[in-house]
Each structure stands twice: as C-alpha cells, then as structure tokens.
Amino acid sequence: MQTTLANGKRLHTFKPRDLIPLMRDVIWFLQQGAVKTLTWNEEGTLITLGYWGTGDVVGQPFSQIVPYQIQCLTRVKAACISLHQWNWSSDAVRRHIQQTEELLYILRSDRIPQRLFKILIWLAQKFGRKVQQGQLIELPLTHQELAEVAGTTRVTVTKLLNQFERKGTIYRPYRHAIVVRSSNPYYQAEFDRNKIETMP
Structure with a gap:
C-alpha cells in the first residue's frame, strides 16, 4: 500500500x-x-x-x-x-553508523554465550519496552535468525537460551517474547557501557 x-x-x-x-x-x-x-x-x-x-x-x-x-x-x-x-x-x-559499529563490536566477542547475550541486550535497548522484570523484546525472531546474527548454529542458540533462562538472566513469557532481566549485573554493566558510547 x-x-x-x-x-x-x-x-x-x-x-x-x-x-x-x-x-x-x-x-x-x-x-x-x-x-x-x-x-x-x-x-x-x-x-x-x-x-x-x-x-x-x-x-x-x-x-x-x-x-x-x-x-x-x-x-x-x-x-x-x-x-x-x-x-x-x-x-x-x-x-546508522553508530549501530553498525555497535554490532561489529558485539560480534568480536570471543565466546558465543557472551556474544548472544550482548545481542539480546542490544535488541532490548533498541526494540524493547520496560516491564517489571526488565526489558521486553517482542520481535518474531527465530532461533535460526539469532544464530545467523551471532555467527553460530540454531542448536547452540536453543541450548544457550535455555541456559540463560535457567540462570534467570532472561525470561520467556510467550512465543516470540524475551525479557532480558535488568536485575542481572552483567546487563546493567553492558547497558551503561552502551549508553555512554552512543551519546552524541
């Protein structure tokens, strides 16, 4: 239209x-x-x-x-x-330039678990909305799509998301929704770093 x-x-x-x-x-x-x-x-x-x-x-x-x-x-x-x-x-x-550099920085993370969690934090900051438990991401992203951006496999993403949920760093209330818990110290440190680095 x-x-x-x-x-x-x-x-x-x-x-x-x-x-x-x-x-x-x-x-x-x-x-x-x-x-x-x-x-x-x-x-x-x-x-x-x-x-x-x-x-x-x-x-x-x-x-x-x-x-x-x-x-x-x-x-x-x-x-x-x-x-x-x-x-x-x-x-x-x-x-546009800042976002491209942010993603490049994230993708240089050596370990896949850190890389995937940083991607979730980045998505939460860009597309999320604040809820009681943290930042809610409501994007129809499949595990395969997350694997594509993280440079890993779908199986690894599924395994890591389950681990994150067991540790309490994320919460999945329903399909295509992920809450990144702001109570996680790693989340707060990463959030503060991004907030400083993206200031004009």
Missing part, C-alpha cells in the same frame, strides 16, 4: 516477511516497525547485517554488499526518499 505525505514523500506499508524494494538512488526512512538487512555467502548461508527500527534509514545506497536484502520483521511503514531529497547530515545517518 502507498500513500503520499504532506511533504510529498511516498509512504509505503509492508507486511511481516515482505522484502522492501531496493533502488540505487532511493533510501527508506522507517516510520514504524522493524526490519533486518541480510546477505548470504557462496554456500547459501544467511548472514544478518543489522536490525533497524523506527527512525532508522536503510537502503541500497548504504551498502556495497551483493546480494543485499531488507526483510520486514513486523508490519512496517516506511517513506521512500530519493537521494537528492535527503539531508545526509541528519541524526538518522549518525545512528
């Missing part, structure tokens, strides 16, 4: 799992929902490049990677903006 905003920009609506069209001279400004960017290697293994939400910008001009896709995780509303209309000094561009 497509509508035109008062400023003349075209607003499109996408369903979960839809692929957002790629054009060399167009970027997408996300006004609602969440997407992931991804590619795959010669063996066909999917590689998640990032997760993006409200206020972020995504699109082919931000990537030199081929192949490259933008897949909707939820219902998404996004404005289609041509490059010559975009203000490249905007906060959205700064956030």
Whole structure:
C-alpha cells in the first residue's frame, strides 16, 4: 500500500516477511516497525547485517554488499526518499553508523554465550519496552535468525537460551517474547557501557 505525505514523500506499508524494494538512488526512512538487512555467502548461508527500527534509514545506497536484502520483521511503514531529497547530515545517518559499529563490536566477542547475550541486550535497548522484570523484546525472531546474527548454529542458540533462562538472566513469557532481566549485573554493566558510547 502507498500513500503520499504532506511533504510529498511516498509512504509505503509492508507486511511481516515482505522484502522492501531496493533502488540505487532511493533510501527508506522507517516510520514504524522493524526490519533486518541480510546477505548470504557462496554456500547459501544467511548472514544478518543489522536490525533497524523506527527512525532508522536503510537502503541500497548504504551498502556495497551483493546480494543485499531488507526483510520486514513486523508490519512496517516506511517513506521512500530519493537521494537528492535527503539531508545526509541528519541524526538518522549518525545512528546508522553508530549501530553498525555497535554490532561489529558485539560480534568480536570471543565466546558465543557472551556474544548472544550482548545481542539480546542490544535488541532490548533498541526494540524493547520496560516491564517489571526488565526489558521486553517482542520481535518474531527465530532461533535460526539469532544464530545467523551471532555467527553460530540454531542448536547452540536453543541450548544457550535455555541456559540463560535457567540462570534467570532472561525470561520467556510467550512465543516470540524475551525479557532480558535488568536485575542481572552483567546487563546493567553492558547497558551503561552502551549508553555512554552512543551519546552524541
């Protein structure tokens, strides 16, 4: 579905799992929902490049990677903006760069358990909402998708999530929901580190 905003920009609506069209001279400004960017290697293994939400910008001009896709995780509303209309000094561009660096830092963690838990903390800070037990992530992410971004296997992710839950560091109240418990000292330390490092 497509509508035109008062400023003349075209607003499109996408369903979960839809692929957002790629054009060399167009970027997408996300006004609602969440997407992931991804590619795959010669063996066909999917590689998640990032997760993006409200206020972020995504699109082919931000990537030199081929192949490259933008897949909707939820219902998404996004404005289609041509490059010559975009203000490249905007906060959205700064956030895009910061987020890419944050994920790169996380993926340099040597041990898979630490890497996966840091990814959960990052998702909680970006997409979560505060609940009594901590930060609630409500994204339809499968164990396979978490494995793709963490650089491990689905079996390992399932095993680690079960371990995290037994230790009380996370809580899964229902399908596609994870609460990262803020009472965990490691969570607070990581949260404080990210808060400082992402300050403008």
